Amino acid sequence: MTDSDPVAGGGAPAVDPRGWALPRTVGLADLGPLAEPISEHNGQAVAVRPLTDHPGWLAKLYRPGLHQEDGHRIDLLISAPDTLPETERATLYAGTCWPAARIHEPGNPAVGCVIPMAPEQYRSELRRGKFSERRFLEIDWLAKSDESIRGVGLPRPGFEGRLTACRQLTELAAILEGLGLVYSDWSFSNAFWSPEQRSVYLIDVDGCQPKKMPDIHQPNWADPLTPPGSDADQYTDRYRLALLVAKCLTGRRDASTFHGVAASPWPNQPAVSEVLLDMLLATDRERRPAAAQLNQALNNGPYLRAVPRPTRTPLPQLPPVQAPVLRPQPAPHAIPESPTVTRISTVEEKQKDATGSSTKWIWVLAFVVILVVIIASNH
Amino acid sequence: MSLCLPTYVVIDASSSMKPHEAVLNATLSRLHYNLATNPRVSEFARVSVVAFSTDVHVVIPMSDMEQVPSMPEVICGGGTEYGKAFDQLRQSIEQDVSSLRAQQYSVLRPAIFFLTDGAPTDARWRDSFRTLVDRNWPRHPHVIAYGFGGARRDVLKEVATKALFIADGSDTESALSGAITGLLNTLIASSQTGQMQIATDVKGFEYVQVAQEYVD
Numbered sequence: 158m159t160d161s162d163p164v165a166g167g168g169a170p171a172v173d174p175r176g177w178a179l180p181r182t183v184g185l186a187d188l189g190p191l192a193e194p195i196s197e198h199n200g201q202a203v204a205v206r207p208l209t210d211h212p213g214w215l216a217k218l219y220r221p222g223l224h225q226e227d228g229h230r231i232d233l234l235i236s237a238p239d240t241l242p243e244t245e246r247a248t249l250y251a252g253t254c255w256p257a258a259r260i261h262e263p264g265n266p267a268v269g270c271v272i273p274m275a276p277e278q279y280r281s282e283l284r285r286g287k288f289s290e291r292r293f294l295e296i297d298w299l300a301k302s303d304e305s306i307r308g309v310g311l312p313r314p315g316f317e318g319r320l321t322a323c324r325q326l327t328e329l330a331a332i333l334e335g336l337g338l339v340y341s342d343w344s345f346s347n348a349f350w351s352p353e354q355r356s357v358y359l360i361d362v363d364g365c366q367p368k369k370m371p372d373i374h375q376p377n378w379a380d381p382l383t384p385p386g387s388d389a390d391q392y393t394d395r396y397r398l399a400l401l402v403a404k405c406l407t408g409r410r411d412a413s414t415f416h417g418v419a420a421s422p423w424p425n426q427p428a429v430s431e432v433l434l435d436m437l438l439a440t441d442r443e444r445r446p447a448a449a450q451l452n453q454a455l456n457n458g459p460y461l462r463a464v465p466r467p468t469r470t471p472l473p474q475l476p477p478v479q480a481p482v483l484r485p486q487p488a489p490h491a492i493p494e495s496p497t498v499t500r501i502s503t504v505e506e507k508q509k510d511a512t513g514s515s516t517k518w519i520w521v522l523a524f525v526v527i528l529v530v531i532i533a534s535n536h
Numbered sequence: 537m538s539l540c541l542p543t544y545v546v547i548d549a550s551s552s553m554k555p556h557e558a559v560l561n562a563t564l565s566r567l568h569y570n571l572a573t574n575p576r577v578s579e580f581a582r583v584s585v586v587a588f589s590t591d592v593h594v595v596i597p598m599s600d601m602e603q604v605p606s607m608p609e610v611i612c613g614g615g616t617e618y619g620k621a622f623d624q625l626r627q628s629i630e631q632d633v634s635s636l637r638a639q640q641y642s643v644l645r646p647a648i649f650f651l652t653d654g655a656p657t658d659a660r661w662r663d664s665f666r667t668l669v670d671r672n673w674p675r676h677p678h679v680i681a682y683g684f685g686g687a688r689r690d691v692l693k694e695v696a697t698k699a700l701f702i703a704d705g706s707d708t709e710s711a712l713s714g715a716i717t718g719l720l721n722t723l724i725a726s727s728q729t730g731q732m733q734i735a736t737d738v739k740g741f742e743y744v745q746v747a748q749e750y751v752d
Contacts, residue, residue: 283573285568285569285572285573286565286568286569286606287565288565288566288569290569290573297574297575297576298575300575301575301602305602308602345575345576346576346728374729374730375728375730376539376580376727376728376729376730377538377539377579377580377730410538410575410579411538411640412537412640474640475640476638476639
């Protein structure tokens with residue numbers, strides 16, 4: 158393949174339903190003027206710059222040193238949605254910044270790629286004290302309590318809002334998995350969330366690779382069964398996706414997330430807990446259920462688990478200082494207005510309760526005996 | 537276990553900072569806003585704010601900044617006693633690291649961001665400093681120093697164990713703003729990688745490489 162080889166469409170400009178007008182491979186000079194960067198030195202990109210002549214589109218320019226193979230990989234990604242059914246293609250285009258064109262220049266097949274700008278609905282006003290700022294809202298926020306979310310002036314998602322976002326995340330993950338692509342970068346920083354629309358938008362998808370790719374390390378997202386230095390694959394993705402969904406559903410970020418999932422607080426999605434626990438705790442990484450399975454469970458469907466059941470590692474220990482609250486989110490349609498405190502009795506308290514109860518019975522028994530004696534004596 | 541970086545923002549609140557008090561407080565409030573509205577950073581970097589002058593005050597004990605409703609106001613005045621600040625920091629680190637570990641965090645080496653506009657007015661500050669950064673103490677912190685106004689480069693070269701930033705002639709108020717932005721960028725970068733990543737490009741400051749950086 159040469160730099161200017163068409164990848165699909167037999168040389169004709171590909172028709173992109175999102176409105177990208179130029180071919181799928183385009184020279185840097187053909188893009189027209191680039192506006193000031195909206196982001197610099199972020200991950201694999203040296204800059205992300207709006208295309209002045211193509212409103213709504215960005216040039217993501219990579220660090221130097223990418224190879225011919227990267228050009229092939231980007232071409233593969235750009236054409237991958239062509240193989241999808243119409244509905245999945247529409248979902249992928251609406252929910253991700255899927256690349257539309259590879260940018261090349263002489264001697265460099267992969268200068269970057271053209272991606273759509275994230276829709277405006279993913280910007281929100283965050284207020285705290287006398288400061289406020291309108292910015293893209295990362296899905297980070299969904300892994301916080303409703304109270305925290307409301308504390309910065311955002312509408313509280315409630316369980317329905319969390320569920321809707323997680324359904325979309327897993328739908329996108331299932332499409333990627335179906336395409337045989339590894340994302341590796343499932344984490345808080347790579348998805349935007351719209352509290353108003355209850356939707357999510359995945360970014361940095363141009364980094365996807367077929368089958369396996371270098372494991373992108375992010376603190377607190379390490380897959381315990383993917384050894385450091387080894388590649389990430391679909392099983393790594395499944396673990397990270399489950400972790401993200403568990404955090405967003407429960408609104409928690411630490412070990413209590415796992416306990417929240419284990420408490421199965423979702424009566425209308427009875428299989429979700431089991432799927433998530435298998436994805437997170439299966440001792441054999443290849444027994445982790447697929448993203449589509451999780452999506453099905455989130456959509457109130459069953460979990461068709463292979464037998465024998467995968468064995469699981471124990472739940473992680475809870476921090477001793479912060480008391481466990483095993484109520485991640487209220488059940489749908491039962492959202493209390495004020496926080497409820499779950500009080501767990503201690504052993505002594507239970508014994509005390511039991512003692513108090515038996516004392517009552519002794520008094521009742523004594524009263525009955527006296528009554529019987531009085532009745533008997535009157536006869 | 538979640539990774540956690542105990543972070544100490546140490547502010548010089550001596551009388552030389554009095555004319556810049558309003559900017560100092562506004563800058564601290566902005567730091568609070570940025571941390572409190574960035575869950576990933578506030579989860580990773582637990583922050584304590586310490587102000588020092590003739591005495592030392594823990595303005596905010598080690599906290600998730602999202603849980604802190606607002607930043608208290610700092611009133612400046614007094615001398616510039618580095619020693620008391622270093623003593624307090626050693627004591628705080630000892631307590632805070634234990635507390636974070638008890639909460640099952642995987643605790644990284646603490647980071648001190650030391651912002652000063654003056655030279656120390658106490659004679660024996662070096663003893664306190666040596667105790668603080670003693671490499672035989674397993675919890676010895678990294679020190680990143682930002683000097684502006686009347687701060688002395690030679691002194692701060694002794695204090696900085698990780699990175700040193702010296703104001704390039706910009707006024708104190710711009711320097712304060714630049715230092716806090718640099719600090720914030722360092723925390724954001726560090727939260728992305730899970731290890732200390734110093735943002736060396738700080739507006740209004742010259743980045744000075746530390747001669748003998750402490751490497752863990």
